[in-house]
Amino acid sequence: MSINNENENPLGYKNEGKLLVGFAIPCIISMLVTALYNIVDQIFIGQGIGMLGNAATNIAFPLSTTCTAISLLLGIGCATNYSLHLGAGEKKESEKYAGNGIILMAIMGIFLFLITTIFLTPMLKFFGATPDVLPYAEAYTRITAIGFPFLIANTGMSKLILADGSPNYSMTSMLIGAIVNTILDPVFIFVFKMGMTGAALATIIGQIISFCISLRYMFHFKNIKLSKSSFTVSLHHWKNIFILGASACFNQIAMTVVQIVMNNTLAHYGAMSVYGGDIPLACAGIITKVNMIFMSFVIGISQGTQPVIGFNYGAKKYKRVRKTYLLALAAASGLSLIAFVCFQVFPRQIISIFGNGSELYFKFSERYFRIYMFLTIINGIQPVTSNFFNSIGKSRLGVFMSLTRQILFLLPLIIIFPIFMGIDGVMYAGPIADAAAAIVCGYFTIRELKELKNLEKSLEAAVI
Template identity: 80%
Template sequence: MTSDNTKTNENQNNPLGYENEAHLLTTFAIPCIISMLVTALYNIVDQIFIGHGVGMLGNAATNIAFPLSTACTAISLLLGIGSATSFSLKLGAGDEKKSAEAAGNGICLMAIFGVALFLVTTIFLTPMLKAFGATDKVLPFAQEYTRITAIGFPFLIANTGMSKLIMADGSPRYSMISMLTGAIINTILDPILIFGLDMGMRGAALATITGQIISFAISLRYMFHFKTIHLTRESFVMRGEPCGNIFRFGASACFNQIAMAIVQVVMNNTLSRYGAQSVYGGDIPLACSGIISKVNMIFMAIVIGISQGTQPIIGFNYGAGKYRRVRKTYLLALAAASALSVVAFAAFQIFPRQIISAFGEGSELYFQFSERYFRIYMFLTIVNGIQPVTSNFFNSIGKARLGVFMSLTRQILFLLPLIIIFPIFMGIDGVMYAGPIADGITAIVCGVFTVRELKELTSIDRDAHEKAVKI
């Protein structure tokens, strides 16, 4: 690593390298949290208004369409976090040109991937929704909703991705304003279009894409006003090295979202199949699972926001060789995520019926299933803050393979096999018990790798300090 003495004056004066870590984490985490909450709220606000305006089948339809929203998030995090991490590491090492290349190539990739997802969704809409677990009753609602929301995919991907670059450039407040503006517009338009104009699912979808397009316009404006770099035409020329770094550094966050989408699809089909064999039927488990997934999104949005808030701090300081600051930032983020996990656990265990009621009415059987699902499936929420923070930590220090591995632990390595195997022996209850078991194993695995990495950072930092003393 390059020593601090060889850094440029610009990097020596960068607040990321000397300001108090707790203050920096708060400064960057809050906009990240709001950004992630906004992404979650686009789905949750729609679900609440649809639940009251359309009913249970409308809620089930948004659950069926949810994997596509997750795919948008996966792509935007792949390109946004990938380019922001490369941006931060190059900036910390004093290479402004390569930092600008990371930003320019990232923006180009966001545009390409966004248009591609829109085209694929539009062409293969019906078979995709059926593969996602749509029943005959739910399919028309899901088609009407997704056909419109697909138009917003390019704007959502570009805006979410650019927000990561804006934060890496040291403007978290601007990023927050961009994301928050779209969410507010969506929330205002939802009741007007769904109830006032009686547009149902179409109204919810139109409100969503309107907010996304306006947020995109605000973020796009910033791309011409970076503080630490200057984008030129050359920055946007696609090259192998910067694109490769973007994919490498963004892979862990992307795979985590893809894993969530895969699990959601398998879970939808499992719930439909085994629900039909139970007293609940196929539609009740689909609707309940969708609501609980959206509620859990609020908790996970905050945790992921905290973890993403560490990215520019950890990336810059690791690039600058300031390992003590890297270690402290990670531990602060882990403590904050763990405290939040305790609060979420209490809410999920004590108030499940009240939470479900916010999304509309249903039969007593509907509420009975929801309460059991909440209390069992979310039982080990208390340790769910560890995996996102740890995965992002490894990604931010350039250890992309470990970051990818951490991102896949809960969803793919543990949860997916369990929700396939357990219901064979336990029926629909097997899906519920798969959740806490996967959560517990994931926490243990992440803990082992993290302790090893923190010891290595401490050792490197101590050796560097001893050399400096001898000199």
């Protein structure tokens, strides 16, 4: 049953554009901070260690996306259930979802750390590490694995903090950790000559500090108050967290799977080309991290809509839901246009930030950038649409949307195309997958917006 919360919660009455800006900007900064951990390491490693160090961070990258997948599964799952019940006036349920989510974050973080530590070397080989790259990847990942529980908990809790209406606090916790990492990276790598180990230590120190700041907020929620009963394990609440967090999680898992397959494909077909196996691995890793910067803006916008859309859908204010989604889609599309121009016009300049290399290295990087990222201009549609369906409780459609580009289209293409086109096949798979995913998302979006209009008319008729 919907209640009128307008005097209590601005999510139900404040201008949608202002709400989107207020929530999206901290989300974008939080996402940028997550990307910055990887980017900063990549830059300093590239300058201090070289191409093999860059390739090593690319090999370790699937574990970073796995952490993000778990944290979004639990964080978005908690936050969406939290918002829907808060909008419906059911605060006790919101408290239970927050408590159970925190328990799950602790369990999953420790589990991933143990699995990575036990199976480190075979795991990195499976991710595509060549004999030359493997020692660097082992040195880096052995340390960063210690930070997995803190990274998962902090990222997950930041989504709860956002849903509670404190986007600036969520942003601050992530930002402080990134600043610490950025300061310590050059100190450990260049001053203390610690190499990959130093970069990894800087990363986990920043993550632990961010975790401590987020943990403090768990005792100072604005709309609820956690108690011992909030942490009573409930399989019903766990199930609903998994259901509504699945969309964001599967999108990251899909990225991880694609990254592993792509690493192995690049190493295999690169060895059969003039580039060799290590150049494609290093270049693809850099381009993936640069693309993370662009996607941080898009995903930040989509996550910024979650509290607004979730609350208003729970309160049956469908017009506000529709308007918020369309505003987010327009903003993401504008940013996509800017990214497209940068990727097409300045690929060499971007690659140069991450260290020097041979002319062959830059030649491959420029071609990869321009071809693989050619349809960046439409890449804002899929993440915003996927999060939209998840925020209104339609988790199946959200999961489907999240899997369209990576699993349904990109994964088969990066396996099939290189058979006929060699290493160039990986490059051309990107824009084709982007186009197909945008068409599918567009179809389901138009259908859902029509349904929201019909619900809106039904409510107006009932009032009359």
